[in-house]
Each structure stands twice: as C-alpha cells, then as structure tokens.
Amino acid sequence: MLHPLPHEHLRGAPLVEIIGLSCGYEKQRVLNRVDLQIMKGDFVGLLGPSGSGKTTLLRSMLGAVSVYEGEVLVEGRRPSEGRPRIGYVPQLETIDWNFPVTVREVVMMGRTMENRFFPWFRKEEKELADRMMEQLGILHLAGRHIRELSGGQQQRAFLARALVSSPSLLLLDEPTSGVDVKTRDDVMHLLHDLNHEGVTIVITTHEINAVAVHLPRLVCLAGRVLAEGTPYDVITTEVLRQTYGADMPVIHYEGMPIVAESPHRYGRNGGANGDEVNVGHSHSHA
Numbered sequence: 221m222l223h224p225l226p227h228e229h230l231r232g233a234p235l236v237e238i239i240g241l242s243c244g245y246e247k248q249r250v251l252n253r254v255d256l257q258i259m260k261g262d263f264v265g266l267l268g269p270s271g272s273g274k275t276t277l278l279r280s281m282l283g284a285v286s287v288y289e290g291e292v293l294v295e296g297r298r299p300s301e302g303r304p305r306i307g308y309v310p311q312l313e314t315i316d317w318n319f320p321v322t323v324r325e326v327v328m329m330g331r332t333m334e335n336r337f338f339p340w341f342r343k344e345e346k347e348l349a350d351r352m353m354e355q356l357g358i359l360h361l362a363g364r365h366i367r368e369l370s371g372g373q374q375q376r377a378f379l380a381r382a383l384v385s386s387p388s389l390l391l392l393d394e395p396t397s398g399v400d401v402k403t404r405d406d407v408m409h410l411l412h413d414l415n416h417e418g419v420t421i422v423i424t425t426h427e428i429n430a431v432a433v434h435l436p437r438l439v440c441l442a443g444r445v446l447a448e449g450t451p452y453d454v455i456t457t458e459v460l461r462q463t464y465g466a467d468m469p470v471i472h473y474e475g476m477p478i479v480a481e482s483p484h485r486y487g488r489n490g491g492a493n494g495d496e497v498n499v500g501h502s503h504s505h506a
C-alpha cells in the first residue's frame with residue numbers, strides 16, 4: 221500500500237529546482253550534473269561521506285557557490301535574482317567564535333537580512349527574537365556570549381537566528397553533530413514540529429541510525445546524486461556501498477532499516493562512531 225507523502229496537500233510547484241547543476245569553488249568542481257527537486261513541505265536528509273558535496277549543495281541554494289552548468293531555482297528564481305526567505309544554520313565548527321556577540325545579538329542578525337537598509341530593530345522584532353529564544357529554551361542565556369554556550373545551546377541560538385526571518389526553507393548543516401543524545405533528539409523533534417507547521421527543511425547528516433532513517437526522504441551524494449527516496453529505498457547495503465565505498469550491513473527492525481556495523485570492525489574497542497553501533501535507539505516521529 222502506498223502511504224501519502226507528508227503535507228501532500230501542500231505539494232505542487234517545487235520550492236527548489238536543481239537542474240543539471242555542476243558547481244563548486246574557484247579551483248574545484250564539487251558537484252556534477254545534479255538534478256533534484258525539493259517540494260513544499262519536504263523534510264530531506266543529505267547523506268554522503270566527508271567532502272561529497274553536502275554543504276556545497278546547501279550553499280548552491282543560497283547562491284554561494286560558482287555554477288559551471290545548469291541552475292538552481294528557489295521559488296522559481298535564481299538566488300542572484302533576489303534573496304528568497306531561506307534560514308541557514310551552518311556547521312558549528314565553521315563559525316568564528318572570536319567575534320564578540322551575545323546570544324540575543326546572534327538571533328537578531330536573522331532580521332538584519334530583512335532590514336538591510338534600516339539596520340535598527342523595531343520593538344516587535346526584539347519581542348519576536350525573545351519569543352523564539354523562549355520557545356527554544358535559551359532565553360535565559362540571551363545576554364551571554366555565544367562562545368560560552370554548550371554545543372546544543374549554540375545550535376539552538378543559530379536555529380533561532382534562522383527562524384526569526386520566518387523562512388519558507390530551512391537549511392541546516394549537521395544540526396546534530398557534537399551534541400548529546402538527548403539534545404540531538406530534542407533538536408530533531410523541534411525540526412519535525414517545524415516541518416509539520418509547513419516549513420520545508422533540508423539537513424545534512426552523518427548519523428544514519430539516529431537521524432536519517434527517521435526522515436521522510438533521503439538523498440545520497442558523492443559528487444553527484446547516487447540515490448534518493450525513502451529510508452527504506454535508500455538505506456540498503458548496495459546504496460551505502462556506492463555512497464561511502466564501504467560494506468555496511470543493513471538489517472530491519474520494526475520495519476525500519478538499521479546499519480548494523482560489526483563492533484569488531486575497528487578493533488576491540490567498538491565502532492568508529494557511536495551511531496553506527498547504536499542499533500537499539502529509535503525516535504517515535506518517523
């Protein structure tokens with residue numbers, strides 16, 4: 221039996237259309253001939269090894285890469301033709317933590333994009349930022365320096381920054397890396413809630429069992445799109461071998477695929493990362 225896709229009623233014109241895209245940076249072509257559509261209401265996970273172009277694909281939607289062939293349309297327009305409402309949460313490791321800003325200031329930066337010519341904030345904007353921080357449980361940290369926060373709290377601050385512009389598309393680069401299991405689940409619940417409210421979301425992740433299998437749609441990348449579909453379609457030994465160049469046995473538990481790496485694969489002390497051997501953990505919101 222076919223299950224209806226999430227937000228079937230919202231589906232229509234694609235929110236993002238990537239057509240024959242080859243792109244990269246000045247000296248390096250990273251993605252080749254990528255065709256991908258992201259529909260309104262989608263929640264897409266990008267999988268692929270380090271350097272496979274996941275961040276580059278997110279950045280192509282922001283118009284922040286060199287395009288050699290093809291094009292990217294967001295809401296029917298090229299990113300250079302005007303900035304669509306996109307919230308972007310970068311990988312925390314890429315952020316320069318030396319700039320002296322408080323959590324509130326980081327969140328308010330999300331409004332600067334809107335008020336480019338009027339770089340001061342209205343009272344309502346400050347209230348909106350406070351509401352967002354409250355919802356994300358970081359309002360009590362508003363006056364603290366962003367550098368003094370834990371990884372999970374920083375992730376929330378940047379998520380709040382992305383959300384204050386009421387984006388129709390939210391792009392998050394590894395939103396669960398470097399946080400504990402509880403925070404990871406909280407962040408994922410929050411993203412699922414936002415998605416249910418109609419926000420289209422694209423994330424990158426390395427966590428197959430804990431994150432990817434709970435998403436409605438996955439795209440495997442390695443310089444090009446190798447596979448896309450539901451976790452059931454994509455999390456297979458064959459697709460993972462093509463994507464990561466490694467043998468990763470897949471088992472099924474309660475109808476869900478799980479990557480079951482041998483704990484002995486990297487020696488006597490367990491797997492390469494906790495996710496791959498953590499076969500018992502599951503979310504409830506898939």
Ligand SMILES: Nc1ncnc2c1ncn2[C@@H]1O[C@H](COP(=O)(O)OP(=O)(O)OP(=O)(O)O)[C@@H](O)[C@H]1O
Nearest residue numbers: 245246248250268269270271272273274275276277
């Ligand atoms: N600003 C940049 N200038 C030049 N090359 C870059 C830049 N950013 C990334 N690259 C190169 O592009 C390639 C793809 O990088 P990208 O960050 O898209 O990979 P990724 O799949 O997101 O990796 P990871 O999982 O490690 O975050 C890499 O070889 C990287 O060195």
